[in-house]
Amino acid sequence: MIFRGKQLIFRQMTQVLTITQLGNPILQQKAAAIDNFLDSDCQNLIDSLITTVQAAHGVGIAAPQVARSLRLFIVASHPNPRYPDAPMMPPTAVINPRILRVSEEMVKGWEGCLSVPNWRGFVPRHQWIEVAYYDRNGREIRQVFRDFVARIFQHEYDHLEGILFLDRLASPADLYSEEEYQKISNIAEYKR
Numbered sequence: 001m002i003f004r005g006k007q008l009i010f011r012q013m014t015q016v017l018t019i020t021q022l023g024n025p026i027l028q029q030k031a032a033a034i035d036n037f038l039d040s041d042c043q044n045l046i047d048s049l050i051t052t053v054q055a056a057h058g059v060g061i062a063a064p065q066v067a068r069s070l071r072l073f074i075v076a077s078h079p080n081p082r083y084p085d086a087p088m089m090p091p092t093a094v095i096n097p098r099i100l101r102v103s104e105e106m107v108k109g110w111e112g113c114l115s116v117p118n119w120r121g122f123v124p125r126h127q128w129i130e131v132a133y134y135d136r137n138g139r140e141i142r143q144v145f146r147d148f149v150a151r152i153f154q155h156e157y158d159h160l161e162g163i164l165f166l167d168r169l170a171s172p173a174d175l176y177s178e179e180e181y182q183k184i185s186n187i188a189e190y191k192r
């Protein structure tokens with residue numbers, strides 16, 4: 001993996017955190033803005049979230065998923081066993097994000113969640129979003145994300161609002177067990 005060198009350095013200081021599971025009330029809470037994101041508590045949390053999401057083969061994780069109700073998440077898209085077609089990008093910390101504009105076009109795509117293990121949903125999301133957030137160095141970033149990375153961003157942003165992908169399903173018929181999802185995941189019409 002491309003990030004292994006960096007990851008090993010971080011791992012000396014960080015730990016894999018326990019992931020909050022469905023039913024824990026913190027997953028339904030609106031998370032609080034972070035004031036001092038340059039302090040060591042926040043920086044250590046960022047490193048531990050990156051270590052945790054990589055260990056779990058996730059492409060994103062939000063602070064409420066490790067029982068910290070703060071407006072912080074990691075987007076870490078890369079191809080892995082859970083998402084073989086994910087684009088490669090370095091793990092990116094997103095702090096106090098805002099969604100400024102969204103596409104009218106909605107696209108359905110498959111999502112899972114580390115807090116909802118063994119389930120996948122076919123979830124409608126905006127095809128693109130324009131966002132603003134602070135990076136871990138305190139710089140304000142404005143960016144447009146499209147397609148799968150826009151999907152990750154919307155999923156993780158929802159965690160800060162206490163919303164799970166289950167809440168976004170257009171129909172209960174769009175919820176699949178991991179086993180049933182694996183049966184259909186190679187069918188072209190679903191690979192969007």
Ligand SMILES: [Zn+2]
Binds near residue numbers: 114115155159
């Ligand atoms: Zn999630």
